[in-house]
Amino acid sequence: MAGIRSHFIFRRDATLKVRTRARAGLMSVFFLLGFGLVAARLVDLGIAGTNDGLSSSWKQISSAVYRPDIVDRQGRMLATDILTGSLFANPSRINDADTTVEQLATVLGGIKPRTLRKRLQGSGKFTWVARELTPRQQAQIHELGLPGVDFVQEPHRVYPAGPTASHVLGFVNVDNRGLAGVETHIDRMAGVSASRSKRGQEPAPVRLSMDLSVQHAVHAELASAMKRYQAKAAAGIVLDVHSGEVVAMASLPDYDPNHRKQAMDKNRFNRITSGVYEMGSVFKVFTTAGALDTGVTSLDKGYDATHPLKVASFTINDFHAKRRWLSVPEIFIYSSNIGSAKMALDMGRKRHKEFLGRLGLLSRMETEMGPTAMPIVPRNWSRLNTMTIAFGHGLSVTPFQVASAAATLVNGGYKVAPTFLARSRDEARIQSKRVIKLQTSDLMRYLLRLNAQQGSGRRANVAGYRVGGKTGTAEKVVNGRYSRRALMTSFLGVFPMDAPEYLVLVVLDEPQRVAETKGKATAGLNAAPTVGRIVERIGPMLGVTPVLDRGRKRFDEHVRASY
Amino acid sequence: MRVVNVLLAAFVVASAFVIYELKYESRALKQRVAELRQSIKVERDAVAVLRAEWSHLNRPERVAKLARRHLGLKPLKAGQILTARQYDSIRQPTPAEVAARLLGKTLPADPNHTASIN
Numbered sequence: 001m002a003g004i005r006s007h008f009i010f011r012r013d014a015t016l017k018v019r020t021r022a023r024a025g026l027m028s029v030f031f032l033l034g035f036g037l038v039a040a041r042l043v044d045l046g047i048a049g050t051n052d053g054l055s056s057s058w059k060q061i062s063s064a065v066y067r068p069d070i071v072d073r074q075g076r077m078l079a080t081d082i083l084t085g086s087l088f089a090n091p092s093r094i095n096d097a098d099t100t101v102e103q104l105a106t107v108l109g110g111i112k113p114r115t116l117r118k119r120l121q122g123s124g125k126f127t128w129v130a131r132e133l134t135p136r137q138q139a140q141i142h143e144l145g146l147p148g149v150d151f152v153q154e155p156h157r158v159y160p161a162g163p164t165a166s167h168v169l170g171f172v173n174v175d176n177r178g179l180a181g182v183e184t185h186i187d188r189m190a191g192v193s194a195s196r197s198k199r200g201q202e203p204a205p206v207r208l209s210m211d212l213s214v215q216h217a218v219h220a221e222l223a224s225a226m227k228r229y230q231a232k233a234a235a236g237i238v239l240d241v242h243s244g245e246v247v248a249m250a251s252l253p254d255y256d257p258n259h260r261k262q263a264m265d266k267n268r269f270n271r272i273t274s275g276v277y278e279m280g281s282v283f284k285v286f287t288t289a290g291a292l293d294t295g296v297t298s299l300d301k302g303y304d305a306t307h308p309l310k311v312a313s314f315t316i317n318d319f320h321a322k323r324r325w326l327s328v329p330e331i332f333i334y335s336s337n338i339g340s341a342k343m344a345l346d347m348g349r350k351r352h353k354e355f356l357g358r359l360g361l362l363s364r365m366e367t368e369m370g371p372t373a374m375p376i377v378p379r380n381w382s383r384l385n386t387m388t389i390a391f392g393h394g395l396s397v398t399p400f401q402v403a404s405a406a407a408t409l410v411n412g413g414y415k416v417a418p419t420f421l422a423r424s425r426d427e428a429r430i431q432s433k434r435v436i437k438l439q440t441s442d443l444m445r446y447l448l449r450l451n452a453q454q455g456s457g458r459r460a461n462v463a464g465y466r467v468g469g470k471t472g473t474a475e476k477v478v479n480g481r482y483s484r485r486a487l488m489t490s491f492l493g494v495f496p497m498d499a500p501e502y503l504v505l506v507v508l509d510e511p512q513r514v515a516e517t518k519g520k521a522t523a524g525l526n527a528a529p530t531v532g533r534i535v536e537r538i539g540p541m542l543g544v545t546p547v548l549d550r551g552r553k554r555f556d557e558h559v560r561a562s563y
Numbered sequence: 564m565r566v567v568n569v570l571l572a573a574f575v576v577a578s579a580f581v582i583y584e585l586k587y588e589s590r591a592l593k594q595r596v597a598e599l600r601q602s603i604k605v606e607r608d609a610v611a612v613l614r615a616e617w618s619h620l621n622r623p624e625r626v627a628k629l630a631r632r633h634l635g636l637k638p639l640k641a642g643q644i645l646t647a648r649q650y651d652s653i654r655q656p657t658p659a660e661v662a663a664r665l666l667g668k669t670l671p672a673d674p675n676h677t678a679s680i681n
Contacts, residue, residue, distance in 0.1 A: 164622065
C-alpha cells in the first residue's frame with residue numbers, strides 16, 4: 001500500500017524533476033522483472049514439479065539388466081527375467097563385522113567368512129554380500145535384523161525348460177550378461193547391454209529357430225542312446241536343410257543353465273560347435289559329391305578295391321572288404337576306403353581341397369553364438385592327406401560344419417548359413433548361393449537313400465519317413481595312435497529323401513560293445529538306430545507326412561480302438 | 564483507481580489460492596501415477612514369475628513323464644498317421660460300436676443306422 005500512496009504523492013508534487021521520475025520508472029521496471037522471474041519460477045515449479053524421491057533407489061545400485069525373453073519357434077518361453085533379492089552392506093554403518101558375518105553364515109552356506117569380514121570392515125558405503133537369494137534365505141536374513149545390510153531386487157535370468165535346451169540358450173553371469181549360446185548374441189544385439197532396460201521396456205522377445213518339442217525329443221533320445229550304448233558323450237543336431245535353421249541341438253552331458261556353475265565343467269562343453277573330430281566315413285559323402293560334381297566320376301563308373309592301397313608306410317584297407325571292383329554306389333554303401341581314396345585322387349589334391357573349402361569345411365563358421373571351433377587342417381595338404389581325408393581321417397571339423405555342408409548336398413546345392421534364429425525358407429534362399437550342381441544333389445539323395453535301404457544305414461530307416469544317410473566310425477587317437485577300442489561313431493541322416501526337409505546328425509563318443517549291438521560298436525549299430533528313433537519322434541512334430549509301403553498294414557489297429 | 568487496485572489485489576489472492584489448489588491436486592495425481600506405475604511394475608514382475616512357472620510346469624520333459632504315468636500315451640508312430648484318402652478306405656465303426664466300446668458293453672443295434680453302413 002505504501003507504494004500506491006507514494007504514487008499519488010508523486011502526481012500531486014508537480015515540481016519533481018523529470019529525471020527523478022525516470023529513475024523511479026527504471027526502478028519499477030527492475031522490480032517488475034524481478035518479481036516476474038520469481039512468479040515464473042513458482043509457476044514452473046508448480047507445473048513441472050521436482051523429481052520426487054518416489055523412484056526407488058535400487059536401480060542405481062544394481063548393475064543387472066532386464067533381458068528380452070527367449071522363445072522357441074512356436075512362442076514357448078525358454079528364458080525370462082524374474083526379480084530376486086540380493087543382499088548388500090554399507091560398511092560404514094556396520095559396527096561389529098565379526099557378529100554380522102557370523103550371523104549371515106548361519107543362513108548363507110556359500111560365503112567365505114574371511115573375505116566378507118575384510119570387505120565389511122573396509123571403508124566405503126557399498127559392498128555386495130550375496131546375490132540371487134532364495135525367498136527363504138531373504139526371510140531368514142530379514143529375521144536376523146542386522147544393521148547396515150539391506151536387500152535390493154534384481155532381475156535374475158531363469159530357464160523354465162531346464163537343461164533341455166542348455167547348449168542352444170547358453171547362460172548369463174550374475175549381472176545378467178550373456179556368457180554362452182544365444183544369450184551372447186542377445187548381448188551383441190543393439191540396445192541390451194548398452195541401456196539399463198527396465199521392466200516393460202526390455203526389447204521384444206527373441207524368437208529362435210529351435211522347436212522345444214523337437215529339442216526335447218532329440219535330448220531324450222540322445223540321453224537314452226548314451227545309456228544304452230554306454231557312451232561317454234552323445235551329441236546331435238537337427239537342421240532344416242532349406243532355411244538353415246537349427247531346429248534342435250543337444251550335447252550330452254550338458255548342464256542346467258539355471259545353475260551356471262555346472263556349465264563351467266569342461267566335460268559339458270558343446271560338442272556340436274566347439275569340438276573338432278575326425279568324422280570318419282561320414283566324410284565319404286563329401287568325397288563322392290565332389291567327384292560327381294567335378295565330373296571326374298559318375299554312378300556307372302567303378303574303382304578297383306581288390307587290394308589294399310599302399311602309400312609310403314600307410315596301408316589303406318576296407319572295413320567291410322569286398323576284394324573286387326566296386327561301382328560308385330557300391331563304394332558308397334559298402335563304405336569302401338580304398339574306393340573313396342581313389343575317387344579323391346581322381347579329383348586331385350587341389351580340387352578336393354577347393355571343394356571341401358567351398359562347403360565351408362576348412363574354416364570357422366560364424367553363428368549367432370560366435371564362431372565354431374577352428375577345424376584342424378593339414379598344413380601341407382599332401383596326396384596322402386587327400387586320400388585319408390577322402391574317408392574322414394586327417395581333417396578334424398565340428399559336427400556343426402558337417403551338418404551345414406551336408407545340407408547343401410541334399411537341398412539342391414545351395415549353401416545356406418545355419419542360424420539359431422527363426423527364418424523362413426524364402427528368406428534363406430535369397431541369402432544363399434548355389435555351390436554344387438542340382439544334378440549332384442539329386443545323385444547324393446539317391447546314394448544316401450540307397451545306403452539306408454541296403455547299406456550301413458539300414459537301422460536308421462524307420463517306416464514311413466524315407467530316411468537316407470551315411471554312417472561314420474572313426475577311431476579316436478589315444479596316446480598318439482588310432483585306437484580300435486575308442487571309437488567315435490556318427491550318423492548323418494536326412495529325411496524324407498524324396499524331397500529332403502530335415503537333416504539329423506548324431507555323434508556318439510566311445511560307445512561300448514554292448515549286447516544289443518552284438519558285441520560291436522560301429523556306427524551302423526548305435527548312431528544309425530539313434531537317428532532312426534529321433535526321426536520317428538520328430539517327423540510328426542515337423543509335419544513330415546509318413547508314406548508307408550504298399551501291401552503293408554497301413555494303419556495301426558490299436559488306434560481304431562481308441563476312438 | 565482504488566477500486567481497480569482492490570480488485571487486482573483480490574485477484575492476486577484468489578489466483579494464488581487456485582494455483583495452490585491446483586498444485587496440490589497435481590501433486591496428488593502425480594503420486595497416484597507413481598503408485599500406479601509401481602504397481603504395474605510389481606504386476607509385471609508377478610506375471611513374469613507366473614509365466615516362468617507356467618513354462619516350467621509345461622516343459623516337455625515333465626509333460627512326457629506325466630503323460631506316460633497317467634495317460635498311457637507314447638510317442639506317435641508313423642503307422643498312426645493317415646491321409647484323408649486312406650481314412651476313407653477304412654471301414655469306420657458305427658456310432659453304436661463306439662458307444663459300446665466307451666461303455667464297455669454292447670448296446671442293442673440301432674436298425675436305422677446299421678442300414679446306412681456300407
